[in-house]
Amino acid sequence: MDNGDKSWMNHLRWTEEYAAGVNYFLDKAFERASQGNEILCPCKKCMNRYWHYRNVVEGHLVVHGFVDNYTKWVFHGEPVSSRNTLHPINDDEGSNLRDDIDGLLHDTFRNVEGESVHEEGVRQGLSEDAKKFFKLLEEGKQELYPGCENFNKLNFTIRLYLFKSLHGLSNVSFSDLLDLIREAFPFAQIPESFNKARQVIKDLGLHYEKIHACPNDCMLFWKDNEKVDNCSVCGTSRWKSVGDASTNSRSKIPAKVLRYFPLKPRLQRIFMCSEIAVAMRWHANERPNDGNLRHPADGEAWKDFDRLYPDFSRDPRNVRLGLSSDGFNPFRTMSISHSSWPVMLMNYNLSPWICMKPEYIMLSMIIPGPSSPGNDIDVYLQPLIAELKELWEPGRETYDAETDQTFRMRAALLWTVSDFPALAMLSGWSTKGKLACPTCNYDTCSQYLEHSRKMCYLGHRRVLPSDHKLRKDKKSFDGKEEHRPAPTPLSGIEVLEELHEFNNVFGKGKKKRPRDNKGPWKKRSIFFELPYWAHNKLRHNLDVMHIEKNICDSLLGTLLEIDGKSKDHVNSRNDLQEMGIRKELQPIEDNDGNVSLAQSCFSMKPE
Structure with a gap:
């Protein structure tokens, strides 16, 4: 073939x-x-x-x-060429993340179509946003055409919009398709144009904002800088010029675009469904309180937050959020180097069996590639932090469909969840070098291994109880007993005091830190702008998936002595000799200069 x-x-x-x-x-x-x-x-x-x-x-x-x-x-696996791409550069709604967003939108649309609301609420003194939402749902219940059983006006518009996204139709093509359908079925309630269909999506609270960004990640062209044409840090233009060979003309398009999904209307929409409004109180009204750890509400960090802010915890409808972010390749193939960073928000008010389902995880923003934002992720988090500050104080007037009343909804970000490299990006603590452990911080016990050419982090026996038998086991470890106490993590107040005069410098063109920025800190995290962040007991978490997978891979590779996966090799044995420990595992050199390795006690080879 x-x-x-x-x-x-x-x-x-x-x-x-x-x-x-x-x-x-x-x-x-x-x-x-x-x-x-x-x-x-x-x-x-x-x-x-x-x-x-x-x-x-x-x-x-x-x-x-x-x-x-x-x-x-x-x-x-086939490379994408500029002449044959699934995402036209002139399509306002096209993006390299199209298919991933479609899955999230499909779940959200499905929920909107099936929402049950209190129709009496339309007649109450609601906010304008809530009135518009209910009015849209009421109008959307109309039949697409007389006798139509499969579609109503609303879900047909949503399906059309999904069709556009799934197949990469341009705005003009989509409008022409609407004209054709409307001409064939003049009695059906079809949107007049692409803009009309998009307005329906926006009124449902499912739209996103486009915020232009400096190509070097220095700043956002947002708020006071919305109309500026050049970056105030590096001077780079926010625009790039693209030529059209058919018309021999050139046009300006933004060089980098952050897609931000506003948080406040999405949280308000949650309480417009009576069933979900009840579920938002699960952590206070239905959670078993028997001392077992089943949900974040059973943990010390949650309880400590309740003690510090009793006014917030008094209303169980106030929302507790967690933030997570990681890079991924939207092309799903390793042949193309690209890293886009979605930022997700988890709603911890819900029960553990639904809070991690895709339809309840909120996509907050999509940070564009082609490279990771790295330390500059704070630049892109500005719109989210601004909304979180508003949701903390004064909050947002919100209609509760379960009680058929309005209340002042507040929200708080409890912590972040990420892998180890992303933890450095979000927290500002460098996870490389001698002081890589953010928990041990300045008391990290580390040693550079000359032969393996990597840092080794020791002293794990310090976290054991003071009377644990392994503390006195010299032979299995470094030949010494361990009597030091466990290291004390830095509190948020201590971190904030230490970074009080830290000079943040963002942008790919500004790699060198000022001389006054010393130590393992790379920045003062933007999360400290939240009034409560410094008092949070647990600010950053490592996700279990990466830890379990990486440790399991290393253990199995070492036990089975898999080539390229085992951590027990000549260099590691030479490092043992350099450290003067575990003599039975140190390499043995004969008179001819040949080196042999003794079989380790953990080897699982057949022999």
């Missing part, structure tokens, strides 16, 4: 040519773009959104066929 020939995709699905082509596609996809034993399924049903095993993908492609026009396999 010719590697570039994809004509078999147009053959009937029961032919030998099509079957051979599918196998060729699967071989290439698993070679280039698999994650574990799964790849994205490109069938018409899954549409490159769901991961499946090979036999499942093969079955889908035979039964359903490939998604239309998927001849450039960009999600399965």
Whole structure:
């Protein structure tokens, strides 16, 4: 088969040519773009959104066929060229994260379509936003056309908007499609244009704001700087020029765009559904209080926050949030180097069996690539921090569908959840070098291993109880007994006092820190602008997934002596000799200069 020939995709699905082509596609996809034993399924049903095993993908492609026009396999390892891209550069709504956003939007739209609201609430003294929301839902219940059972005006508009996003239609193409449908079905209630359909989405509170950013991550062109054309830090233009070969003209487009999803209307919308409004009180009204740790509300950090701010904790409807962020490649293939950073918010008022479901996790913003924002992530977090400050004091007047009354909703960010590198970005503490541990901070016990060429962090016995037997076990560790107390973590107040005069410098062009910025701190985190952040007992968490996976990989690789995965190698044995410990594991050199390694007690080799 010719590697570039994809004509078999147009053959009937029961032919030998099509079957051979599918196998060729699967071989290439698993070679280039698999994650574990799964790849994205490109069938018409899954549409490159769901991961499946090979036999499942093969079955889908035979039964359903490939998604239309998927001849450039960009999600399965083929490079993306500027002439053949799924995301046109002139499409306002297009982005490299399109398919990931679609999944979130689909769950949100599904909830909106099925929301149950108190119709009496429309007649009460509600805010203008709530009135508009209820009015939209009431109007949306109208039949698409007389006798239509499958669609009403609202869900058809939402489906149309999803169709545009899924298939990458431009604004003009979408408007032309609406004209064609309206001409064919003049009696149906079809939106007049793309802008009308988008306005419906905006009125539902599902829109996002576009905020231009400096290409070097120095600043946002936002608020007072909204109309500025050049970065005030590095002087770079906010625009880039793009030429149109067909018209021989050039136009200016923003060089970098932050997509921000406003938080306040989304939190208000939660309480417009009576069932979810009840669920928002679960942590106070339904949570078992038997001393077991099942939910963040059972932890010390939550209880300490309640003691410090009794006015906030008095109303269980006030929202407790957690923030998480990590980089990912929107093309889902390692052949393209790209890192976009979504920032997610978790709603901890809800019960543990629903608070981590996709439809209840809020996408706060999408920080664009192609590279990680790194230490400059604070620049992009400014809109979110501004909203969180408003939600703390004075709060937001919100309609509660469960009580059919309004109340002043407040919200607080309790902590962040991330992997170790992202913890450095969010907290400002450097997670590299001699003082990499943010818990041990300045009391971190570390040593550089000359042969392995990496830092080693020792002294873990310090966190054991003072009478633990391992504290006196010299042979298994470094030949010494351990009598030091556990290190004391820095409180938020201590961190804030230490960084009181710290000079934050953001931007890729400003890598050198001023001389007065010393130690392991890279910045004073923007989270300290929140009035309560310095008093939070637990400000940053490491996610369990990365820790479990990395430690499990290292343990299994070492126990089974897997090449390239084992941590027990010649360099590590030489480091033991350098440190003067574990003589039974140190390398042995014979008279001819050959080095041999004694078998370790943890080896699981058959011999």
